[in-house]
Amino acid sequence: MKRLIWILLALIVAWRLWSPADLSTCTSGASTAGPLTAFIRDYFERNGRVDWRELDDRFDVLSTPEGQKIAGQPQAYVCEALQLLQSSAFSESEKIFTTALMFRLPISQYMGFMDRSHQLYSEHRIGPEVMKVVVLPRGTAINYWWLPAWRQRFTRDAPDLLDESLNRHVLTGGYWFDYPGAGF
DSSP: OHHHHHHHHHHHHHHHHHSOOOOTTHHHHOOSOSHHHHHHHHHHHHTTTOOGGGSSSTTGGGGSHHHHHHHHSGGGGHHHHHHHHHOTTSOHHHHHHHHHHTTTSOHHHHHHHHHHHHHHHHTTSSOHHHHHHHHSOOGGGGGGTTOHHHHHHHHHHHHHHSOHHHHHHHHTTHHHHHHHHHOO
């Protein structure tokens, strides 16, 4: 009987840790007037408003001191990031940079971020390039390719965004083994 109780307790804890965070509260109280927004606008301006595709390293935003600070504690900025993503006042490049700063969210929050991004993509508020950055596993998500809840989200969005061989490579775990050499 004790074993059954421990197993049930472990399942409840695992379910709680790996279920997606409900980020629906982010839409009502958050704004795009916080430190993340200021940093993204400043970073974009410092780079001469250059499109992210024209940069040598599209994730250079992660190597700046302020970018490292935000990326190190993305939970504090996730609501502001979602507000920025849904706003038409921001360019695709600014949305790509914002998404990159969220790579290290805890897995439950990242899955919530994936869900909200899926909704924004369905509403045409973010484009396919931004959604690709969300879907392709990096940061925290790279270590959870095996998690059924993450896989469900990946298989929901990836077929429309990524080629079939890359999808298979991710779902079989091959991408995880190749990733350390692949960088962001």
